[in-house]
């Protein structure tokens with residue numbers, strides 16, 4: 095699991111995803127717009143096109159707001175618009191549902207989901223706990239090769255930032271976080287992998303809302319995490335990761351849902367931080 099799968103996934107995504115620039119603020123579109131005005135046929139050998147391509151195209155359209163919240167997508171219509179068969183569309187819908195981007199409706203239809211502060215808070219609270227504990231386990235057993243790969247991904251992220259290539263940054267960022275939990279229980283890894291991807295729509299939301307500070311800070315936080323990994327400081331990595339994730343979640347909520355009180359998220363972060371401090375104290379007294 096982990097490193098090898100990640101690289102396969104990354105190269106697949108690199109090949110198949112069209113480069114997506116940092117999204118611009120979009121004006122509200124009328125929800126009544128016909129789907130065919132929003133979706134274009136996919137170029138190439140359409141009928142053989144794999145579900146992963148359709149998924150990538152729909153995913154980008156949702157994240158960039160070309161397909162706004164509450165748009166109804168029917169399998170038949172999407173297949174017609176993209177000039178593909180229904181089977182890969184069904185599979186693409188399943189993947190989008192797993193990422194929390196659409197919800198199932200009757201008659202083979204789905205609805206594009208909008209920003210949901212409750213979902214965001216619970217997502218980040220569970221990431222903090224699962225990924226914090228998993229990082230503590232992973233970092234202790236990290237090989238030099240692991241560290242080299244993590245450094246390489248970190249450098250890739252910096253290059254993506256310089257080139258303003260958000261699409262690639264998202265993939266590299268996902269790979270960076272996955273490396274931090276690659277030593278955890280495989281079933282838990284699968285859950286964290288899904289949560290990681292689910293968070294990505296909020297990253298797009300925050301950019302669309304002009305929250306660029308989060309990215310500047312994230313670059314520093316990723317660097318600190320990498321440094322602590324190099325020194326195999328497992329509990330420090332868990333603390334830094336907790337702060338990184340909770341700050342991101344709280345800042346996005348503050349900007350997009352200022353009335354929302356993220357008690358669960360704050361409590362999860364507080365427990366993780368005090369737990370890491372307690373473990374450090376115990377190690378000091380050994």
Ligand SMILES: [Zn+2]
Pocket residue numbers: 267271312316338
């Ligand atoms: Zn991050």
